[in-house]
Amino acid sequence: MTQPRRGRPGHDQAAVLQTAIDLFNRHGYEGTSMGDLAAALGVTKAAIYHHVPGKEHLLAQALDEALDELDALVTAAASAPGTAYERLRAVVRGAVDVLVAHQPAVTLLLRVRGNSPVELDALRRRREVDARLADLVRAAAAEGSVRADLDPELVSRLVFGTVNSLVEWHRPGGELTPDALADAVTTVVFDGLHAGAGPEL
Amino acid sequence: MTQPRRGRPGHDQAAVLQTAIDLFNRHGYEGTSMGDLAAALGVTKAAIYHHVPGKEHLLAQALDEALDELDALVTAAASAPGTAYERLRAVVRGAVDVLVAHQPAVTLLLRVRGNSPVELDALRRRREVDARLADLVRAAAAEGSVRADLDPELVSRLVFGTVNSLVEWHRPGGELTPDALADAVTTVVFDGLHAGAGPEL
Numbered sequence: 570m571t572q573p574r575r576g577r578p579g580h581d582q583a584a585v586l587q588t589a590i591d592l593f594n595r596h597g598y599e600g601t602s603m604g605d606l607a608a609a610l611g612v613t614k615a616a617i618y619h620h621v622p623g624k625e626h627l628l629a630q631a632l633d634e635a636l637d638e639l640d641a642l643v644t645a646a647a648s649a650p651g652t653a654y655e656r657l658r659a660v661v662r663g664a665v666d667v668l669v670a671h672q673p674a675v676t677l678l679l680r681v682r683g684n685s686p687v688e689l690d691a692l693r694r695r696r697e698v699d700a701r702l703a704d705l706v707r708a709a710a711a712e713g714s715v716r717a718d719l720d721p722e723l724v725s726r727l728v729f730g731t732v733n734s735l736v737e738w739h740r741p742g743g744e745l746t747p748d749a750l751a752d753a754v755t756t757v758v759f760d761g762l763h764a765g766a767g768p769e770l
Numbered sequence: 771m772t773q774p775r776r777g778r779p780g781h782d783q784a785a786v787l788q789t790a791i792d793l794f795n796r797h798g799y800e801g802t803s804m805g806d807l808a809a810a811l812g813v814t815k816a817a818i819y820h821h822v823p824g825k826e827h828l829l830a831q832a833l834d835e836a837l838d839e840l841d842a843l844v845t846a847a848a849s850a851p852g853t854a855y856e857r858l859r860a861v862v863r864g865a866v867d868v869l870v871a872h873q874p875a876v877t878l879l880l881r882v883r884g885n886s887p888v889e890l891d892a893l894r895r896r897r898e899v900d901a902r903l904a905d906l907v908r909a910a911a912a913e914g915s916v917r918a919d920l921d922p923e924l925v926s927r928l929v930f931g932t933v934n935s936l937v938e939w940h941r942p943g944g945e946l947t948p949d950a951l952a953d954a955v956t957t958v959v960f961d962g963l964h965a966g967a968g969p970e971l
Contacts, residue, residue, distance in 0.1 A: 597798065599801075600800075710965075713965055714964065714965055715964065715965055716963060718957075719954050723946070723954055724958065724963065726939055727958050728963070730936065730939070731928060731931055733938070734927075734931025734932065735931065737931065738927055738931070753928060756917070757925065757928050757929070758962065758963055761958075761960050761961045761962025761963075762917055762929070762960050763855070763915065763960045763962075764916055
């Protein structure tokens with residue numbers, strides 16, 4: 570057994586976590602064992618357990634990586650200056666940024682179905698984020714800047730469904746920059762596809 | 771062993787298929803055995819094999835259920851009267867209808883990753899549908915009815931990403947009728963969330 574990064578536990582823990590997220594996404598959480606993780610990292614199971622108490626701890630850390638970012642995003646939006654419309658548009662843009670920057674962790678989060686206490690806790694945190702997003706849609710509709718003919722909860726689901734669907738096809742390092750992707754998403758969602766529907770043409 | 775629906779093979783085959791799709795969605799294709807399927811239907815494995823040659827055949831049938839509908843939708847749109855914009859808007863609406871009417875099969879299709887020849891064939895058919903959707907977006911941009919400042923392939927991915935994201939939360943028989951859902955999706959995608967045209971607030 571080799572421990573090439575011994576003495577750099579922080580780095581090791583991050584590497585273990587990112588490899589675990591990758592395996593969870595490819596083979597499922599249930600389909601991934603600590604032995605698989607050790608094999609992928611080229612170390613023994615004992616070396617893994619030196620860094621993390623177990624598989625469920627890795628899942629919790631992975632889900633927290635995505636949820637902490639989304640939580641920070643909606644918290645910042647709640648107290649930011651500007652109209653509800655400006656803050657909502659900034660949150661949609663920020664959600665694209667979070668997804669691009671943390672795509673493996675967000676992908677894992679979106680697949681969580683509540684099969685364990687860790688997953689149930691992640692779902693609870695995700696619902697809290699969703700509720701605060703719906704509040705922002707409601708505030709924008711109340712100020713008259715977002716169409717009021719659609720239910721705010723439904724709008725929130727559609728908008729963040731659009732953002733979340735990026736994990737299905739977006740590949741890091743592709744031709745599309747994160748900024749161009751965020752522009753495209755916010756343009757379609759807020760200004761619409763119809764030529765002349767929005768202010769940008 | 772009982773065979774309550776003996777003599778109604780068509781009905782039996784449909785029931786077997788829908789139960790298989792449900793199990794594949796809940797436990798994964800790999801995580802579902804023909805024994806699980808027999809147990810869920812309350813019959814013996816031999817009775818299942820009386821109706822279908824095997825698990826992969828069920829997967830192929832399930833994916834065809836969704837793909838045949840989507841294929842018919844884009845084929846009809848290609849030869850329908852009206853502008854490209856009208857046909858594109860009808861396709862988006864139709865895609866919501868297909869998703870609602872065949873939600874389990876569409877959910878299964880969206881999870882296919884190409885792990886077998888059957889899955890690879892489904893991915894090939896899905897890419898064909900996507901390409902024809904992008905053609906329609908391109909035609910609508912060329913006629914000037916859809917904004918031309920966004921790449922048609924990207925627009926197609928975002929629009930159908932929005933439609934596909936419905937499988938994550940839409941529950942059949944809920945408060946929202948299929949028509950209201952299709953209205954909401956087409957309104958957000960084509961007209962945008964921003965209240966009215968004109969300068970941004």
